[in-house]
Amino acid sequence: MAVRVVTDSSARLSPDELQRWGIEQVPLHVLVDSTDLRDGVDQLPYDLHTRGHVTTAGAAPAELADAYRKALADSGGDGVVAVHLSAALSSTFSSAVSAAREFGPSVRVVNSRSAAMGVGFVALAAARAAAAGGSLDDVETAARAAVPRGRAFIVVHRLDNLRRSGRIGTAASWLGTALSLKPLLQLDVDGRLVLAQRIRTASKAHAALIDEVVAFVGDHPAGIAVHHVDNHDDADMVGAALTSRLPQLESLVVTDMGPVLSVHVGGGAIGVCVSLGAE
Known part of the structure:
Protein backbone atom coordinates (compact mmCIF):
# COMPACT_ATOMS: atom_id res chain seq x y z
CA MET A 1 0.00 0.00 0.00
CA ALA A 2 0.99 3.67 0.08
CA VAL A 3 0.25 6.84 2.00
CA ARG A 4 -2.94 8.49 0.76
CA VAL A 5 -3.62 12.20 0.26
CA VAL A 6 -6.91 13.96 1.00
CA THR A 7 -7.85 17.51 0.04
CA ASP A 8 -11.00 19.60 -0.35
CA SER A 9 -12.81 20.84 -3.43
CA SER A 10 -11.27 24.31 -3.21
CA ALA A 11 -8.10 22.76 -4.69
CA ARG A 12 -9.49 22.85 -8.26
CA LEU A 13 -7.83 19.57 -9.18
CA SER A 14 -9.34 17.95 -12.25
CA PRO A 15 -11.02 14.53 -12.04
CA ASP A 16 -8.10 13.14 -14.07
CA GLU A 17 -5.56 14.50 -11.57
CA LEU A 18 -7.52 13.16 -8.62
CA GLN A 19 -7.68 9.72 -10.21
CA ARG A 20 -4.08 9.68 -11.43
CA TRP A 21 -2.62 10.55 -8.04
CA GLY A 22 -5.21 8.75 -5.93
CA ILE A 23 -6.27 11.91 -4.10
CA GLU A 24 -9.50 11.81 -2.09
CA GLN A 25 -11.53 15.03 -2.30
CA VAL A 26 -13.98 16.31 0.31
CA PRO A 27 -16.64 18.74 -0.97
CA LEU A 28 -17.10 22.24 0.41
CA HIS A 29 -20.65 23.58 0.58
CA VAL A 30 -22.65 26.32 -1.14
CA LEU A 31 -25.97 27.31 0.43
CA VAL A 32 -28.44 28.51 -2.21
CA ASP A 33 -31.92 29.52 -1.01
CA SER A 34 -31.48 27.28 2.05
CA THR A 35 -30.45 24.34 -0.15
CA ASP A 36 -27.09 22.81 0.77
CA LEU A 37 -25.16 21.94 -2.39
CA ARG A 38 -21.83 20.11 -2.38
CA ASP A 39 -19.08 21.49 -4.59
CA GLY A 40 -17.90 18.85 -7.02
CA VAL A 41 -20.83 16.55 -6.26
CA ASP A 42 -24.10 18.40 -6.83
CA GLN A 43 -25.10 20.48 -9.85
CA LEU A 44 -24.42 24.13 -9.01
CA PRO A 45 -25.86 27.16 -10.82
CA TYR A 46 -23.26 28.85 -13.03
CA ASP A 47 -24.25 32.36 -11.89
CA LEU A 48 -23.81 31.84 -8.15
CA HIS A 49 -21.49 34.83 -7.91
CA THR A 50 -24.27 37.16 -9.12
CA ARG A 51 -26.79 36.15 -6.48
CA GLY A 52 -27.18 38.14 -3.28
CA HIS A 53 -28.27 35.40 -0.88
CA VAL A 54 -25.66 32.71 -1.43
CA THR A 55 -23.29 31.66 1.33
CA THR A 56 -20.59 29.02 1.64
CA ALA A 57 -19.54 26.59 4.35
CA GLY A 58 -16.50 24.45 4.94
CA ALA A 59 -16.45 20.69 5.15
CA ALA A 60 -17.89 19.36 8.40
CA PRO A 61 -15.80 17.28 10.83
CA ALA A 62 -17.96 14.20 10.17
CA GLU A 63 -17.42 14.47 6.41
CA LEU A 64 -13.69 14.86 6.88
CA ALA A 65 -13.51 11.96 9.33
CA ASP A 66 -15.32 9.73 6.83
CA ALA A 67 -12.84 10.68 4.11
CA TYR A 68 -9.85 10.12 6.39
CA ARG A 69 -11.22 6.76 7.50
CA LYS A 70 -11.63 5.59 3.91
CA ALA A 71 -8.20 6.92 2.87
CA LEU A 72 -6.52 5.28 5.85
CA ALA A 73 -8.11 1.94 4.95
CA ASP A 74 -7.03 2.39 1.32
CA SER A 75 -3.47 3.06 2.51
CA GLY A 76 -3.37 -0.27 4.31
CA GLY A 77 -2.53 1.61 7.48
CA ASP A 78 0.40 3.54 5.98
CA GLY A 79 -1.28 6.84 6.83
CA VAL A 80 -2.97 9.93 5.42
CA VAL A 81 -1.81 13.46 4.71
CA ALA A 82 -4.68 15.95 4.45
CA VAL A 83 -4.09 19.28 2.68
CA HIS A 84 -6.75 21.95 3.07
CA LEU A 85 -7.80 25.49 2.22
CA SER A 86 -6.12 28.26 4.22
CA ALA A 87 -7.21 28.30 7.86
CA ALA A 88 -7.61 32.09 7.54
CA LEU A 89 -10.24 31.68 4.82
CA SER A 90 -12.33 28.71 5.90
CA SER A 91 -13.41 26.65 8.89
CA THR A 92 -12.36 23.52 6.99
CA PHE A 93 -8.85 23.41 8.44
CA SER A 94 -10.01 23.61 12.07
CA SER A 95 -12.65 20.96 11.31
CA ALA A 96 -9.92 18.82 9.76
CA VAL A 97 -7.72 19.09 12.85
CA SER A 98 -10.70 18.09 14.99
CA ALA A 99 -11.59 15.16 12.74
CA ALA A 100 -8.00 13.91 12.59
CA ARG A 101 -7.80 13.47 16.36
CA GLU A 102 -9.82 10.28 16.00
CA PHE A 103 -6.95 8.68 14.09
CA GLY A 104 -3.98 9.84 16.16
CA PRO A 105 -0.65 10.24 14.32
CA SER A 106 -1.90 8.24 11.31
CA VAL A 107 -3.58 11.36 9.84
CA ARG A 108 -1.50 14.52 9.40
CA VAL A 109 -3.27 17.79 8.54
CA VAL A 110 -1.45 20.51 6.57
CA ASN A 111 -2.60 24.13 6.26
CA SER A 112 -1.89 25.07 2.64
CA ARG A 113 -2.14 28.78 3.55
CA SER A 114 -3.58 29.17 0.08
CA ALA A 115 -6.69 28.76 -2.04
CA ALA A 116 -7.74 27.30 -5.38
CA MET A 117 -4.83 25.60 -7.18
CA GLY A 118 -2.55 26.90 -4.44
CA VAL A 119 -4.11 24.12 -2.37
CA GLY A 120 -3.90 21.75 -5.32
CA PHE A 121 -0.18 22.29 -5.81
CA VAL A 122 0.52 21.34 -2.18
CA ALA A 123 -1.71 18.27 -2.44
CA LEU A 124 0.08 17.22 -5.65
CA ALA A 125 3.48 17.59 -3.98
CA ALA A 126 2.29 15.25 -1.25
CA ALA A 127 0.77 12.79 -3.73
CA ARG A 128 3.98 12.63 -5.78
CA ALA A 129 5.98 11.85 -2.64
CA ALA A 130 3.48 9.11 -1.79
CA ALA A 131 3.65 7.67 -5.31
CA ALA A 132 7.44 7.55 -5.01
CA GLY A 133 7.06 5.27 -1.99
CA GLY A 134 7.59 7.89 0.69
CA SER A 135 6.74 7.21 4.31
CA LEU A 136 4.06 9.17 6.15
CA ASP A 137 6.76 11.50 7.48
CA ASP A 138 8.18 11.92 3.95
CA VAL A 139 4.79 12.78 2.48
CA GLU A 140 3.96 15.25 5.23
CA THR A 141 7.38 16.87 4.80
CA ALA A 142 6.83 17.20 1.03
CA ALA A 143 3.49 18.91 1.61
CA ARG A 144 4.84 21.33 4.21
CA ALA A 145 7.85 22.15 2.02
CA ALA A 146 5.53 23.07 -0.85
CA VAL A 147 3.59 25.64 1.21
CA PRO A 148 6.25 28.43 1.21
CA ARG A 149 7.02 27.77 -2.47
Missing part, protein backbone atom coordinates in the same frame (compact mmCIF):
# COMPACT_ATOMS: atom_id res chain seq x y z
CA GLY A 150 3.52 28.94 -3.34
CA ARG A 151 2.04 32.36 -3.91
CA ALA A 152 -1.45 33.48 -4.94
CA PHE A 153 -2.65 36.80 -6.38
CA ILE A 154 -6.08 37.98 -7.46
CA VAL A 155 -7.58 40.99 -9.22
CA VAL A 156 -11.15 41.65 -8.12
CA HIS A 157 -13.49 43.52 -10.49
CA ARG A 158 -16.37 43.95 -8.02
CA LEU A 159 -16.15 44.72 -4.33
CA ASP A 160 -19.72 43.76 -3.32
CA ASN A 161 -18.91 40.08 -2.88
CA LEU A 162 -15.83 40.78 -0.77
CA ARG A 163 -17.81 43.06 1.52
CA ARG A 164 -20.35 40.33 2.13
CA SER A 165 -17.73 37.61 2.55
CA GLY A 166 -15.85 39.09 5.50
CA ARG A 167 -12.63 37.45 4.27
CA ILE A 168 -10.72 40.53 3.16
CA GLY A 169 -8.59 40.76 6.31
CA THR A 170 -6.41 43.85 6.74
CA ALA A 171 -7.63 45.43 3.49
CA ALA A 172 -11.14 45.97 4.91
CA SER A 173 -10.52 49.60 5.87
CA TRP A 174 -10.57 50.88 2.28
CA LEU A 175 -13.48 48.83 0.96
CA GLY A 176 -16.09 51.35 2.01
CA THR A 177 -14.82 54.14 -0.25
CA ALA A 178 -12.82 52.38 -2.96
CA LEU A 179 -15.75 51.89 -5.35
CA SER A 180 -13.71 52.53 -8.50
CA LEU A 181 -10.74 50.35 -7.59
CA LYS A 182 -9.77 47.09 -9.23
CA PRO A 183 -7.55 45.98 -6.34
CA LEU A 184 -4.69 43.54 -6.66
CA LEU A 185 -4.85 41.27 -3.64
CA GLN A 186 -2.61 38.47 -2.48
CA LEU A 187 -2.54 35.73 0.12
CA ASP A 188 0.11 36.57 2.70
CA VAL A 189 2.41 34.10 4.47
CA ASP A 190 -0.39 33.28 6.92
CA GLY A 191 -2.90 32.63 4.15
CA ARG A 192 -4.86 35.85 4.71
CA LEU A 193 -6.26 37.89 1.83
CA VAL A 194 -4.57 41.31 1.90
CA LEU A 195 -4.17 44.33 -0.34
CA ALA A 196 -1.07 44.36 -2.57
CA GLN A 197 -1.80 47.39 -4.78
CA ARG A 198 -4.58 49.94 -5.32
CA ILE A 199 -5.26 50.17 -9.06
CA ARG A 200 -7.94 52.11 -10.95
CA THR A 201 -8.48 50.08 -14.11
CA ALA A 202 -8.78 46.39 -14.90
CA SER A 203 -6.12 46.48 -17.63
CA LYS A 204 -3.56 48.08 -15.31
CA ALA A 205 -4.50 45.66 -12.55
CA HIS A 206 -3.94 42.68 -14.85
CA ALA A 207 -0.57 44.12 -15.93
CA ALA A 208 0.42 44.54 -12.27
CA LEU A 209 -0.72 40.98 -11.57
CA ILE A 210 1.51 39.66 -14.34
CA ASP A 211 4.47 41.71 -13.08
CA GLU A 212 4.02 40.40 -9.52
CA VAL A 213 3.96 36.80 -10.72
CA VAL A 214 7.01 37.28 -12.93
CA ALA A 215 8.93 38.89 -10.06
CA PHE A 216 8.04 36.04 -7.71
CA VAL A 217 9.00 33.30 -10.17
CA GLY A 218 12.24 34.93 -11.34
CA ASP A 219 14.42 32.30 -13.04
CA HIS A 220 12.90 29.35 -11.15
CA PRO A 221 10.94 26.56 -12.78
CA ALA A 222 7.32 26.81 -11.71
CA GLY A 223 3.80 25.60 -12.22
CA ILE A 224 1.04 28.18 -12.67
CA ALA A 225 -2.75 28.09 -12.64
CA VAL A 226 -4.72 31.07 -13.94
CA HIS A 227 -8.24 31.12 -12.49
CA HIS A 228 -11.20 33.26 -13.46
CA VAL A 229 -14.84 33.95 -12.64
CA ASP A 230 -16.75 34.21 -15.93
CA ASN A 231 -13.82 36.00 -17.57
CA HIS A 232 -12.11 33.50 -19.84
CA ASP A 233 -10.77 36.10 -22.30
CA ASP A 234 -8.77 38.03 -19.70
CA ALA A 235 -7.60 34.76 -18.12
CA ASP A 236 -6.31 33.59 -21.50
CA MET A 237 -4.54 36.93 -21.97
CA VAL A 238 -2.85 36.67 -18.56
CA GLY A 239 -1.87 33.06 -19.28
CA ALA A 240 -0.39 33.97 -22.66
CA ALA A 241 1.60 36.87 -21.18
CA LEU A 242 3.00 34.67 -18.41
CA THR A 243 3.93 31.94 -20.89
CA SER A 244 5.77 34.52 -23.00
CA ARG A 245 7.63 36.13 -20.12
CA LEU A 246 8.43 32.91 -18.24
CA PRO A 247 9.69 30.41 -20.83
CA GLN A 248 10.98 28.09 -18.09
CA LEU A 249 7.46 27.28 -16.82
CA GLU A 250 6.86 23.59 -16.24
CA SER A 251 3.09 23.94 -16.63
CA LEU A 252 0.36 26.54 -17.03
CA VAL A 253 -3.37 25.89 -16.96
CA VAL A 254 -6.34 28.24 -17.30
CA THR A 255 -9.43 27.19 -15.39
CA ASP A 256 -12.43 28.58 -13.56
CA MET A 257 -12.07 29.56 -9.93
CA GLY A 258 -14.85 27.28 -8.77
CA PRO A 259 -18.21 28.06 -7.17
CA VAL A 260 -17.07 28.46 -3.56
CA LEU A 261 -14.40 31.07 -4.24
CA SER A 262 -16.46 32.82 -6.94
CA VAL A 263 -19.16 33.61 -4.37
CA HIS A 264 -16.57 35.60 -2.41
CA VAL A 265 -14.63 37.37 -5.18
CA GLY A 266 -17.37 38.07 -7.73
CA GLY A 267 -17.63 38.17 -11.50
CA GLY A 268 -14.62 39.11 -13.61
CA ALA A 269 -12.05 38.13 -10.99
CA ILE A 270 -8.70 36.82 -12.24
CA GLY A 271 -6.42 34.86 -9.94
CA VAL A 272 -2.99 33.32 -10.38
CA CYS A 273 -1.57 30.57 -8.19
CA VAL A 274 2.15 29.80 -8.46
CA SER A 275 4.21 26.90 -7.18
CA LEU A 276 7.98 27.15 -7.53
CA GLY A 277 9.81 23.96 -8.39
CA ALA A 278 11.65 22.22 -5.57
CA GLU A 279 15.32 23.13 -5.27
